[in-house]
Amino acid sequence: SYVLTQPPSVSVAPGQTARITCGGNNIGSKSVHWYQQKPGQAPVLVVYDDSDRPSGIPERFSGSNSGNTATLTISRVEAGDEADYYCQVWDSSSDPVVFGGGTKLTVL
Amino acid sequence: EVQLVESGGGLVQPGGSLRLSCAASGFTFSSYWMSWVRQAPGKGLEWVANIKQDGSEKYYVDSVKGRFTISRDNAKNSLYLQMNSLRAEDTAVYYCARAPAWTYFDYWGQGTLVTVSS
Numbered sequence: 686s687y688v689l690t691q692p693p694s695v696s697v698a699p700g701q702t703a704r705i706t707c708g709g710n711n712i713g714s715k716s717v718h719w720y721q722q723k724p725g726q727a728p729v730l731v732v733y734d735d736s737d738r739p740s741g742i743p744e745r746f747s748g749s750n751s752g753n754t755a756t757l758t759i760s761r762v763e764a765g766d767e768a769d770y771y772c773q774v775w776d777s778s779s780d781p782v783v784f785g786g787g788t789k790l791t792v793l
Numbered sequence: 794e795v796q797l798v799e800s801g802g803g804l805v806q807p808g809g810s811l812r813l814s815c816a817a818s819g820f821t822f823s824s825y826w827m828s829w830v831r832q833a834p835g836k837g838l839e840w841v842a843n844i845k846q847d848g849s850e851k852y853y854v855d856s857v858k859g860r861f862t863i864s865r866d867n868a869k870n871s872l873y874l875q876m877n878s879l880r881a882e883d884t885a886v887y888y889c890a891r892a893p894a895w896t897y898f899d900y901w902g903q904g905t906l907v908t909v910s911s
Contacts, residue, residue, distance in 0.1 A: 716896060718897040727888055727901040727903050728830075728838065728888070728901050729901070730897065730898060733899070739899060771837065773898075775896035775897075780840070780854050782840035782854075782896070783840075784838040784839065784840065786837050
């Protein structure tokens with residue numbers, strides 16, 4: 686089945702830019718979706734179809750996807766952005782919905 | 794406002810059964826694919842099952858095929874997950890989620906905890 690690889694952790698200072706990667710074989714040919722999950726809460730969709738934002742998600746959140754890597758970029762990081770972030774794709778395999786292992790974003 | 798409220802979780806012995814429910818409101822339930830996604834304690838997200846708007850298509854992760862059944866009642870705006878032959882590795886918070894394009898999840902419930910233990 687298809688595998689998505691995320692770094693376990695990313696750290697960034699407030700006001701800086703955080704980049705969280707999601708690696709997969711030719712992931713650029715797939716649509717990538719990103720979720721934010723804060724402790725004890727349900728996931729929230731922050732980017733879908735590589736780079737679209739649901740209503741209510743700040744413009745600081747953006748996405749890109751090319752080759753073997755998709756990236757979630759969070760600009761002007763705030764303390765409230767501290768959370769786990771998961772990438773997700775749909776794949777035409779036996780288990781069609783695939784999540785990455787998640788990345789813990791720490792705001793220093 | 795879209796709301797998804799899960800219920801039915803609890804403690805069950807290995808080999809036992811449990812039925813989860815998800816009550817939906819704030820949108821036209823019958824127009825959307827719906828899904829169950831789970832998260833084991835301290836672990837990542839794992840998709841469990843999807844069901845088409847009219848219930849005619851259902852898909853499962855390999856690890857639950859033959860044990861779990863997803864269903865829906867559009868008249869009651871409700872989604873269900875019947876879980877049989879439960880194993881310790883099924884222990885997780887189970888989320889109900891709306892899937893607008895089958896392929897991603899735009900709204901999630903708060904989850905219900907299922908613990909499989911003797």
